[in-house]
Amino acid sequence: MNSLINIQKSLQHDHGHSDTQSNQPFSMRHCTYDESDILALCHVCQQNLTWLPRWQGPESYQRTWWRTALKSDGAECWAVEDNGRITGFCLLVTDEETWKLERSERVGNRLAYFRMVLARPCLSLMTISKYLRPYIRKETGSKYPLPKYQRRLWIELIAVSPECRGSGHADKIMSFAIGRAKENQRDAIALIVERHNKRGRAFFKRWGFVAANEGRRGIVMVRTI
Helix, strand or coil, rough: CCCCCEEECCCCCCHHHHCCCCCCCCEEECCCCCHHHHHHHHHHHHHHCCCHHHHHHCCHHHHHHHHHHCCCCCCEEEEEEEEEEEEEEEECCCCCHHHHHHHHHHHHHHHHHHHHHCCCCHHHHHHHHHHHHHHCCCCCCCCCEEEEEEEEEEEEEEEEHHHCCCCCCHHHHHHHHHHHHCCCCCCEEEEECCCHHHHHHHHHCCCCEEEEEEEEEEEEEEEEE
């Protein structure tokens, strides 16, 4: 699992996709429990998930989340490396029931979390907005709206460092995620994208994802395999 998996010849013909930098030595590898991997994953999240309080709070809280996630029996995390540096990743949930049961371990002490949020005014506003937004918009969808597929691979997180956008990194990660779904004989791959993330929605649509449901957490997008 820890060996480098060269995806130089990834799914370039899938839906007409081409690699914008096909001569670059991109590779995917399984993330380890090593502290350097955890810090790199935290850094990518901080840069990309700016609207989520979890990734804008203390780094110690983020490291705890990732330590638990990387030990999960229900998920696997793969990173794209460029010249030995992690520039993006995808966190794939292979067993949704196990992943849900482990949620309390990832989140940690709720009281400590809210103390952290209250100590930082900007995080307080982000958290309040997160919980009130569905009611202001009168959204009626469930908190975790998922279309029902018997064999689905769920993308919990996917992100690329801002400086690497447009250079083929995101396409490499998505190619790999779809490949993992096929290897594991899944019939679909799905994720939730925030409504305001127009760039993300356009990217997933280009990869064959369609909106399947909408609820309080965002828009569920699915691609059948």
